[in-house]
Amino acid sequence: MTRPIVMPYEWMSKPTPHEEWISGEGKLIWLALFFMEVGAGLCFFSIIFDNLLGMLSGWFIALALGGGSFLVHMGKPLKAYRAIMRPQTSWISRGVIFISLFGVFGAIYIILSYRGVDLNLLPLQIITGVFCFLVALYGGVVLSYVRALPLWNTGLLPMIYITAGFWGGAEVLLGISLLMGSSVESIELWIRVLLPFFALLVPLYLMSVRYSSETGSLSVRRILAGDLCPHFYVGVVCLGLVIPLIVLAYSIWAGVGAAPHAIILFAIICGLLGDLTMRYCIMKASLYTPLI
């Protein structure tokens, strides 16, 4: 389709695509949410599996790449501190608080575990873990809170986002572990849960939006049969779901860790790309309901 979804003169007289957070520098938000959530997911599992490198990478991905994208996108980054002013209603305020605290606790945790201090880190692990969870959660909530966009305005969206975040985090950790040569079995077990769950959530989500409203259904149509269907079928379905699922099935069949590393790494990259594409589709396909 060469024709844009709406012509300038059709603005809000036809279902009108959301642009702000996905066109031009708006793409930074798409990336920010991806990095933050995958980073947080990575930290989460790194804490569980006590992987310092993973922790450090997760922290870096979430804060520097995620938070950084967010800051770069901001019109007045020097005033970013103001963003914590309205946690009562604003999920960005909450998110900024979450990510700040995640950053602080994460840093403390990293420093302490690097120093190898002789302390019980469990409380800190729990606190940091909780913030990882909140950071991975809030991005989806930020979107789902937008009543104006039926594609976002559903409880399933945060579920998808957090699942994707954790799955992505787990995959990155899996990759790191593979490269470091440490054991991967228990991580893979997580993936065995998260990936099928994600694979189940995606159609569930799309179907529920499809029947929610006319505009929602148009958004879903864009993903399944419209301008975004190449992204969806190649990126999400093929790269993000089919390939990882095949590899997963193989490793279930052949036993944990049986697949060659290269193939697993390949599947991990595919999975991450699939996640990114899924997020892109969700950002891009969202439509506002026309005013006429």
Added chain:
Amino acid sequence: MEQKPFEIIEDKWVPTTCGMCYGMCAIRVRVVNGVPIEVEGNPESVMAGSNGGICGKAHAAIQMVYDPYRVNYPLRRTNPKKGIGEDPKWKRISWEEAIDEIVERLGKFHEKHPEEVGFMSSPPTGADPACLFATLLGRKFGGTMLMPGPTQCANASHEPAGMNHCSWSVTPDFRYANYAIFFGAGKGISSGHSMVMLAGLRADATARGLKTVAFDPVCHQQGGKSTEWIPVLPGTDLAVALSMANVLVNELGIYDREYLERKTNAPYLVKNDGTYVRDERGEPTLWNIDENKPQPWDRPNLGNTSLEGEYEAFGEKCRPAFSFIKEHLKQYTPEWAEPISTVPATTIRRIAKEYGENARIGSTIEIDGVILPYRPVSCAIFRGGSGHSNGFHTFMAVDLLNHLVGNCEVPGGCIGWVTRSFGYPQTGMPAFGPAPSKEGFLTSSSWHRGLPATWPHPEPKLNTGVPTVASVFTLSTAEPVLVSEERENLFSKLGITSRMKALMMEGANPLMNTAGHQAMAEFLGGLEFIVHYQLYCNETSDAFADIVLPDASTLETLDILQSELYHFHYPMGMLPMEYHLRQPVVQPLHERRPIREFVLDLAERLGILPQLNEALNSYPVSTGCNPPLDPEKKYTWEEICDAFLTSKFGSEHDLEWFKDHGFIRWKKRPEEPYWKPFINARSCIYMEFLIDQEKMTKAILEPVGIELDWTQYTPLISYFDAASYKVKDTEFDLIAFSYRDVLFGGTHSQGLPWLRECAKMSPHSEMFCINIDTAKNRGIQEGDMICVENERGKKVKGKVHLVEGIHPQCVASTSHAGKWSDSQPLGKGKAPFFTALLESNFDNWCPVGLNPETSARVKLYKAEDTK
């Protein structure tokens, strides 16, 4: 962020008038530190919309002041080659140089052949049509008047509206109206005179229940905003109006007998050859039922006159004109009109019935103690409906619907622009008004081109010494032959040896706005010398002008003449009367000079200043200047304005007073807007004059072998196909037409950034429109690039917008769009250049008023380079 302190030295509102279209609305402009920053309607004046509202265009006037693409200095063409696409290679020259050259080159003509110099001006602008420049300077120079843009203006509406309403155009009297029908007129919505004033009146009326019906091929502005949209094929309004008249007269028997008897020529006795039965003096007669004998129309006590029946008068068998009309209308049944217009017969009947019933024939209303007939229904038509080769009859047919219910110039009915004024009470000025004339018809006290009257029409005469046939086609307000492909053929056959050699243009963009624009290009290309007084270099100047002079725009100009010309620019109906000053809110920037001052200088240099002063003294006709200007003296334009103002409104209301107050107001009496009952004169519904007109025109044209469709010279308002329906090639299956965009006035505003930005929200502004079904059949999609081609193979490309709200047999775009000049790059190439589809020749002219056909039979297909 710290803001540098900004000191406001001056912050004032200046009252003046808008010139972004010819509405001349009252505005005020906020000027801060010498910079005009805001335009709004003048809330104190009624010559704006509701509570001082204005339209979108008006705001952009301040952008026009600072538009970097304006002409700021006199320019001379240095590329001797002329033509579309030639770079003129403008070179800045001084005013002295420019005037010297103009005086030298015009002086040559002035001595021997002044008629070889054309004077042209431009209606849709603040430049003030044909006023000081053409009508006064041009006439005193002895030049030939020329209005090529409006060869397809509402040409076909002006002459008959003048004849029947003493006005250039007609509109519903919204204040008292309950039901109004539009046959292709944007009144109070998008276009036409006093657009914004009418918008306010119309909105109030709509809010209290006015029903509006728009016969219009497109459902956008008038169609979209009326209570009911009835799609009609362009150029077929004539069929609809005639069949409605038939329903009223022959099916419902609804007509205003008394009005027809007293206020029209319906009772005039007509012989079987179509001419009147005249008395010894040659005046028409009518039949007195009480005395059972014929009597002249002007006998003091007319008694009961007959509208029907057969009589014998002065030895001739005869019938009242109305009985001919009544019988003649019988053929025009709604069933007959349906296939022509595509309006269902049931709809025509219903609308006719609603119209007739709402007319409340016989009812009266008391306004300010005066009892007047009350007819809250009306039919209005203007450029859209009448811009066809059957335009004369179309206007007359629609107007017949008015006369049948007796609604002309009475409350709620169909009224013209301010035609009668008793003047400002203290001075009795300006006073003007309609009066009875020959054959009992109305005539106005002033008319366009400085003509004194709307009736009788000048007799067709051939004058071989001037380069125009305007004297032959006297029912045309703008003779198109001169600039058309027919010129050489017709001129040589008629033995007209004179040719136009030079042209003085004020505003205007004839190359873009004239049907047959290639012939226009040839005409312009054949001239020796063209001076274009302009705000912008446009397509016409770039291709053909030798000298371009920089005018001051409305907001930089002092003027009173916009309050004088044909009395448009006064408040309508029972709104109080106002006379406005236009004044500069900012002094002309750069070397721009208001054309008024230039005209005085030029007149002086050409030695015609005394004549010009004298002409001003009696301009327009009855209201001029008193004490008169001294013909020998050179006045400044300020002095002339001051003299005009004090002569009209007393010495205390001088220019300074007007600069402070903007305008003067006084109350009208009901007899002014609703004058018809008080003037013993009639409108024409039986066009007997066409019989003589035909004879005289034929006598000139037939001997040289020029055939017109003489059948249109019939006294009985009749149906004729518009030219677009004479094309038989079925491949050309669509009718293309244009309509005005509320966002733009003429071509020049097309380059103003604010308006362009708004146009992006409006698909109508930049694209062709066709019906979704029409598109489907051709595999065309929204936004596709299409090509529209007329039967001569002229092609216009543009993007297409698909809508439900357009007649499926039509393709439309806005008029005045599609600029191509680099001189106004922001307006360049933004929309289809519709006018290229129109042809200007005898096949496409209304044989009566020479109104060019403004729709075209076309085919439409996807252009190769889609998107």
Added chain:
Amino acid sequence: MRWGMVIDLTRCIGCFSCVLACKQTHFLPPGVFWPRIVIGETGKYPATQKQLLPVLCNHCSDAPCQQVCPTEATQVREDGIVWVDHDKCIGCRYCVVACPYQHRTYLDDQLDKEYFPGKGLTPIEEIGRKLYPLQKGTTVKCNFCIERIDEGLKNGLSPGVDREATPACVNNCPAGARVFGDLDDPMGEPSMLIRERKGSQLRPEFLTDPSVWYVRY
């Protein structure tokens, strides 16, 4: 006290005066519109209804833009006006995304743009930057001409009645299609219009409770 506007679609002629009046009075840069006209149609030929719908920020009393704003830059005043304090705005654009009517614009490079590209700023634009400074990197929208209302009230004028205290788009509407006043005043013109002509809000299903109402045929 709740300021509100009623737009009478039977009166409106779609002339864009409201759009440009706002642009001029707020010196909005190229590409930025606070009010707009949404053009469309409903119904099949020949029963087509043209829609020329003037829209502006609805000053929702349940305003998503305010709820999502993390900085308190977007505020809902006691009198119902939803406005942006540009000194507080960080330009995150969450409000832009969240407004179901899409009435918010993030000011990016628009302020660097000239109305006549490449030709420098016109004196109007230059003076505008001083009289009505807007900040790059913040989000803007219709503010119900808050500056006129506040200034007018200070001078004892009543918005909606006195011109100086009334929004520019209302003053400039040639058809009297826009009426401004206190929605809480049952005898005020807006309330009466809404009552008598069965006014409605745009897309009530968005559950934002707009202060802008429409009356139709």
